[in-house]
Amino acid sequence: MIVELGHYALILALAVALIQGVVPMLGAQRRDAAFMEVARTGALAQFVLIALSFGSLMYAHATSDFSVANVVANSHSSKPMLYKLAGTWGNHEGSMLLWVLILAIFGAAVAAFGVNLPQALRARVLAVQSWIAIAFYLFIIFTSDPFTRMIPAPLDGAGLNPLLQDPGLAFHPPFLYLGYVGFSMAFSFAIAALIEGRVDAAWARWVRPWTLAAWMFLTVGITLGSWWAYYELGWGGWWFWDPVENASLMPWLAGTALLHSASVVEKRDALKGWTIFLAIVTFGLSLLGTFLVRSGVLTSVHAFAVDPARGIFILGLLVVIIGGSLALFAWRGPALQGGGLFQPISREGALLLNNLLLATAAASVLLGTLYPLMLEAVGGDKVSVGPPFFNAVFIPLMAPLVAAMAVGPLLAWKRADLAAALSRLWLAALATLAAILTVWLVHGLRDLVGIVGMAMAAWLFVGALSELAVRIKLFAVPLSESARRLANLPRAAWGMSLAHAGLAVAIAGMTGAGVWKQESVQLMTPGQTLSFAGYDITLDAVQPVAGPNYEATRGSFTLERDGRKRATMTPEKRFYPVEGRQTTEAAIRTTVSGDIYLVIGDRQGDGGYVTRFYFNPLVVWIWAGAAFMVAGGLLSLSDRRHRIGAPSRKAARAPGVTPIGTAGART
């Protein structure tokens, strides 16, 4: 009964979305306040209905209602409760429902908190949000219904893939979706602005917090996914340039570019068309990301054959949303006249360079990800594009980006003195030189990537701090004055420095773990000791253990250094009888300088076990850097100018633009 209620609520939400997609748009055109108000009511109604729908599916999962096909396919009565709940979105149908739930949450947030938005803009934004929702509701209802009953009901379910039974992965999809769907806000604002025919500083100020929030969520989502792959898959790596990972990286790159170009619109009234274009592309890539992961399109074109309806629907949806909005952009975009002019050497110029590099990086990841698919579709060879391609393209694109990142914030708007900015980075240059020399002396010249990576990290880290120092006039004025300036810095400035420094820390981690990784595979018998990466590792014993819903073979290793015991590590090989699958649980000992990572494999005929050791230097810096970046975003989001609300639009309108109601706008 509750499940049917959920299904009904979903269909009802579709009906609401249809109304919300049309009426407010008409209202904004006719300046009819009552019609425009439908947008708010509709957004709140959709939220309630979808929450009900999602809640009922969650209820079915929590109570293990095996008369629901979705529960049967993805759950089992012996699963811990956390994973029963996580199982709600651990499958295609449920995750699509989560997607629309998040969409509805964002819509309701605009309706509830967007009181300072001009009414017409809000109505149009919510109407566009509703169009996206309509597409997804149709997709769920017609091709991916999670509420299908299974009669007669089986006694128990098939279980959830044990690899997914992990806290890191339970929360990874929701964060990723919060990011993807968050970019739909930027998209809706962009489409609304195109319809309205106006983009100005106030518009950018409304768009930025949403974009920033989406960017933070996506950063968290990607980091959780990478962290999960690192400790759960047992391959000792944290990024594999897998199509599924690329699918989340592309919107992140485009979103990062959007974040920076929106600030140019806000501060200088320039780059308007480009910002709109980026908003469309970012959301387009988010959609692509969702579908690449969820539909299995990317494993091969053949995946379409599994459920042709689903594949064709997805393709149609992408064509309509991306094609339609780009067509609208081509039609209305040229009317957006940029106001602020600027020299190439200026803050705007630096941000534009950042945008060009990020966009190029996103495009090359897209090319590498889709190339095998395109080649196969036209009947060519079967190929795979692996890490060598991405490393060869991505690193050379990132190096100038990072080099410019330290300089950009020191440049003035409009026209800047490059030499003066560079002279303020003397400390960063010194740190870079020190990093190069250190790496050279320790590792020699053969690890060129290592030298470049560490140099980039040092340059950016010290550069970000130097920028703060320049802002507070450290040592140029008395220290007390500097301290006062430091306390009065806007949080957005802190946020930027923190995020940039965080990237530097992450780059150091990526370089360390990528270049100086050590690895060894061997056969070990209990009692044997091997030395590896400066440690003596002894396999003490191997015994079977029983978990809540699995059986495991656990190896106990003692880790010693200089004759002193440092740790006992217990990697496992688990077997989940319900699903009939094995998983590898690595044992990881994390230190600031690097992780020791042990994996135990199958027992061999002669009583030995295959073991695999990894030493991943600085890997924890990657997660720490990502945490800094998110913290920087959070700080920036809490900036005063976002909290007290965006300014209302100026009373003086640009010629040729019809004034619109500013009811509800507050200063």
Next chain:
Amino acid sequence: MKPKHRRLTFVVIGLGLLGIAAALILSAFQESIVFFHSPSELAKHANLAERRLRIGGLVEEGSVNRSGATVTFRVTDLANAVTVAYTGILPDLFREGQGVVAEGRMKDGVFVADQVLAKHDENYMPPEVADSLKKSGQWQHMRQSMEQAGQIPQGAAR
């Protein structure tokens, strides 16, 4: 500088960047694209030996042989088979009779793999493997036996 010139500067810089990116991509592609071949193709073309490649098929029943940390097994498309040597821990879903994809190089008639992939889903047949089987004309036969064993849903896939 006039606005027109300024815009031109950005366009030139942008095009230059795209050009560099395209050059990087093309040079990277030459070296880093890995072609996929079935055991039958491998048997036919000896000149594939130098390149790094991927092969795929089914792990032949009874062919898995472990000695020390190195495992050897035969990958078959049910027409031809190739011996694969791999040092390391095999993926969790590696099993005899199941689909597998290996990446590496041919060396003295043995395919030395540095990567073995078995998808994280036992119902899943890597598309490359399905294709190998189709090419060798064994797909119908294989599909029927898989359907009977409940490994793929009835009527799924072509």
